[in-house]
Amino acid sequence: xxxxxxxxxxxxxxxxxxxxxxxxxxxxxxxxxxxxxxxxxxxxxxxxxxxxxxxxxxxxxxxxxxxxxxxxxxxxxxxxxxxxxxxxxxxxxxxxxxxxxxxxxxxxxxxxxxxxxxxxxxxxxxxxxxxxxxxxxxxxxxxxxxxxxxxxxxxxxxxxxxxxxxxxxxxxxxxxxxxxxxxxxxxxxxxxxxxxxxxxxxxxxxxxxxxxxxxxxxxxxxxxxxxxxxxxxxxxxxxxxxxxxxxxxxxxxxxxxxxxxxxxxxxxxxxxxxxxxxxxxxxxxxxxxxxxxxxxxxxxxxxxxxxxxxxxxxxxxxxxxxxxxxxxxxxxxxxxxxxxxxxxxxxxxxxxxxxxxxxxxxxxxxxxxxxxxxxxxxxxxxxxxxxxxxxxxxxxxxxxxxxxxxxxxxxxxxxxxxxxxxxxxxxxxxxxxxxxxxxxxxxxxxxxxxxxxxxxxxxxxxxxxxxxxxxxxxxx
Amino acid sequence: xxxxxxxxxxxxxxxxxxxxxxxxxxxxxxxxxxxxxxxxxxxxxxxxxxxxxxxxxxxxxxxxxxxxxxxxxxxxxxxxxxxxxxxxxxxxxxxxxxxxxxxxxxxxxxxxxxxxxxxxxxxxxxxxxxxxxxxxxxxxxxx
Numbered sequence: 001x002x003x004x005x006x007x008x009x010x011x012x013x014x015x016x017x018x019x020x021x022x023x024x025x026x027x028x029x030x031x032x033x034x035x036x037x038x039x040x041x042x043x044x045x046x047x048x049x050x051x052x053x054x055x056x057x058x059x060x061x062x063x064x065x066x067x068x069x070x071x072x073x074x075x076x077x078x079x080x081x082x083x084x085x086x087x088x089x090x091x092x093x094x095x096x097x098x099x100x101x102x103x104x105x106x107x108x109x110x111x112x113x114x115x116x117x118x119x120x121x122x123x124x125x126x127x128x129x130x131x132x133x134x135x136x137x138x139x140x141x142x143x144x145x146x147x148x149x150x151x152x153x154x155x156x157x158x159x160x161x162x163x164x165x166x167x168x169x170x171x172x173x174x175x176x177x178x179x180x181x182x183x184x185x186x187x188x189x190x191x192x193x194x195x196x197x198x199x200x201x202x203x204x205x206x207x208x209x210x211x212x213x214x215x216x217x218x219x220x221x222x223x224x225x226x227x228x229x230x231x232x233x234x235x236x237x238x239x240x241x242x243x244x245x246x247x248x249x250x251x252x253x254x255x256x257x258x259x260x261x262x263x264x265x266x267x268x269x270x271x272x273x274x275x276x277x278x279x280x281x282x283x284x285x286x287x288x289x290x291x292x293x294x295x296x297x298x299x300x301x302x303x304x305x306x307x308x309x310x311x312x313x314x315x316x317x318x319x320x321x322x323x324x325x326x327x328x329x330x331x332x333x334x335x336x337x338x339x340x341x342x343x344x345x346x347x348x349x350x351x352x353x354x355x356x357x358x359x360x361x362x363x364x365x366x367x368x369x370x371x372x373x374x375x376x377x378x379x380x381x382x383x384x385x386x387x388x389x390x391x392x393x394x395x396x397x398x399x400x401x402x403x404x405x406x407x408x409x410x411x412x413x414x415x416x417x418x419x420x421x422x423x424x425x426x427x428x429x430x431x432x433x434x435x436x437x438x439x440x441x442x443x444x445x446x447x448x449x450x451x452x453x454x455x456x457x458x459x460x461x462x463x464x465x466x467x468x469x470x471x472x473x474x475x476x
Numbered sequence: 477x478x479x480x481x482x483x484x485x486x487x488x489x490x491x492x493x494x495x496x497x498x499x500x501x502x503x504x505x506x507x508x509x510x511x512x513x514x515x516x517x518x519x520x521x522x523x524x525x526x527x528x529x530x531x532x533x534x535x536x537x538x539x540x541x542x543x544x545x546x547x548x549x550x551x552x553x554x555x556x557x558x559x560x561x562x563x564x565x566x567x568x569x570x571x572x573x574x575x576x577x578x579x580x581x582x583x584x585x586x587x588x589x590x591x592x593x594x595x596x597x598x599x600x601x602x603x604x605x606x607x608x609x610x611x612x613x614x615x616x617x618x619x
Binding site: 192 | 489493495496497524558559569570572
């Protein structure tokens with residue numbers, strides 16, 4: 001029984017791995033394994049939450065044995081297709097060669113050891129935090145875990161989750177609550193270990209994704225440095241351990257960013273990675289409302305960088321692939337929002353007068369600047385107030401950026417999407433019906449957290465290497 | 477780094493490694509010791525435990541009222557301010573908990589049975605059953 005529960009609990013990751021591998025350009029199962037596995041953590045959880053939602057609608061939240069049997073059967077069929085696909089060898093070069101200098105094999109091993117040591121030390125810190133506060137942060141228990149309880153305990157009345165009386169975000173999408181509720185059914189018991197495990201998985205899935213993506217697209221030194229900056233951000237580890245949805249949302253934003261950059265490295269005209277990016281954007285919207293804003297910004301940013309630069313045709317040729325990944329997830333989000341969720345509280349009470357109040361612009365800009373200077377709560381863990389954001393900005397001002405032409409599109413798309421999302425957050429604060437100071441104080445740092453992994457990724461993609469300047473190393 | 481690469485690169489690499497590793501170490505080293513000495517007390521877990529018996533006496537779904545003897549937003553076990561109504565909603569889900577004495581069944585959530593008795597009398601409610609630690613099930617119609 002314990003073994004069955006364990007299998008069911010890891011099934012979303014296996015499903016994610018099969019799904020990502022099916023769309024991966026390189027058919028060999030061992031290629032880019034760390035990168036595929038890290039993407040699989042979030043994409044698997046997201047996809048399985050969508051399947052579980054469909055099951056709720058169809059079965060009325062019952063017959064879990066049949067549901068888990070169906071999940072296993074689907075996974076087995078997909079794995080069989082994957083194995084058949086892997087047998088068809090294709091030896092054409094798929095990726096453009098890496099321009100960044102690569103360290104020697106011995107150094108790579110050292111970097112990997114340093115990365116693992118840091119990861120396990122931060123994992124220990126995260127687990128200590130999580131076990132000390134098993135209910136998680138107030139937002140975790142009062143939003144995500146509460147919704148998970150409605151889903152898990154509610155039977156056919158699960159939809160009561162959208163009508164409890166306390167004025168809260170009852171319209172928030174269900175990726176996280178569904179994952180937790182599914183985990184409780186799989187484990188056979190309603191235990192805090194499930195939301196804790198999901199929080200930790202997304203936290204370190206993000207770290208691994210950042211490391212493996214930069215190691216592949218640049219080199220392991222950059223992968224290590226970028227993941228060290230992320231792991232060293234106390235705010236990131238704490239919020240992952242406290243089960244907040246901002247970390248999973250940050251994962252999907254990073255996944256979309258990485259996938260657009262990977263697409264630029266492909267030699268052929270395969271758009272499967274764009275389809276995966278579409279799915280990641282959809283899952284961002286299925287995780288939090290801010291993800292829907294990011295989705296719109298990503299589409300606009302891609303249009304601005306591709307259609308305006310290279311014309312409509314390249315944009316139109318990749319957009320159907322993006323929509324193919326996005327639409328199935330978006331259909332589920334729309335189904336929930338239109339059929340079950342109440343109107344959003346911020347949207348209902350929009351303060352249009354805020355647009356015409358200059359002092360609000362000034363106040364929000366000031367708070368954003370302060371947040372950028374102090375982001376990460378690093379001062380809680382050291383004697384000196386510290387933030388890596390001014391350091392990164394300073395490096396950029398002193399050294400500029402260094403990108404090959406074919407790489408520029410993905411990085412520009414991602415950077416523009418982040419800037420547009422930030423502008424969107426600015427507008428939400430302008431229009432908020434809540435007290436502006438309180439709203440910013442209780443949410444601004446978490447909004448920055450959602451974008452932080454992607455910002456680190458973009459910086460370490462675009463910045464010129466100090467190693468290359470000091471002494472060119474051998475290239476891959 | 478590769479042999480022959482500049483010393484400053486190696487120094488920078490080690491510095492970043494230490495900057496990330498060292499600040500987190502006290503947290504990892506000291507906190508498990510704290511656990512050994514005292515069971516971690518999560519205020520929400522404690523409140524959840526307090527409602528366990530009441531939950532079994534309530535129906536599986538529907539709406540229940542809620543009454544308490546202080547402000548809804550107040551510090552609880554961990555010293556932080558929480559909404560006690562929200563906590564009750566979390567503990568009693570999938571029931572809908574409303575801040576009203578109109579529903580047929582009403583949850584009483586008091587700091588003690590004595591202070592609860594005053595509120596019950598003032599609101600003309602009747603006790604169906606007392607549970608431990610100031611929790612009770614009420615109905616309308618008390619004198």
